[in-house]
Amino acid sequence: MGLVWLLLETDGDSNPENGAMKGFQSRIALILLIFFLVDCIIFTLIGPSPFSPTGVISTYFGWKSRGNATSILPYKAVFAAYIVGTCILLDKWNKADTEELMKSARSSAQKQMVGYITNSLLLAIFRF
């Protein structure tokens, strides 16, 4: 449940001047990104439950309105694309040792996140 709280409630708007907080936020971002990656990998290789954290949360709380059974393959394809994108992002992030590369990594991270949000929103609403 702590993780759910972190997903839904953690606010990134803390004091940017605070050096310790900067490191903390950077680590939180990295942890969230790795969590996202691991979750997608488990979903793609096995399935939503009982191993994928978001799958377990969804199954537990959405059991009563789980809907009918359908093929998981199109969704696994989407999640596999998320995995590839996130791995590329992590690689860029890791290799960014100059200001220029850092800017590029940041910019692609933002674009990627907007893409994920748009795609996941479409999945949540229309399921395609």
Added chain:
Amino acid sequence: MQKALKWQLNIFDLTFPQVVIRGRYVGGADDLLQVVEDDRFSRIIQDPVTHCRENGVISWDEDLLSVASRPDLFKVPRVRGEGVWYPNWPYYVFQWTVHANLIRYISVLQVSLSRRLLRFSKLERQTHAIFAPMH
């Protein structure tokens, strides 16, 4: 009509068919097949006829009620029918099917997670701290 059926069956989302045997709600097609597989069908058709409750809501089969109210994390849903080729593998190997609405809920969680990450990356534009190299 669908609203009335949802209310009478006391279900959240309506798919077809919905099976009622001797006045007792048994579930959808999958649930009926499960009933047949579990050899409960002969018992159900011998049960006395159950009438609707006073408020008009149809009573549920007890086994269905226990399955519906208890989340089963280890159950891989089955798609059954003509031309269906999905293998019925256990939960710990590659799963081929999913409950449709779970995809929606997982996606909502992912939107929340991505939103959080986007906020972090935007914040870093000002602070040069987030999405910075970890070394």
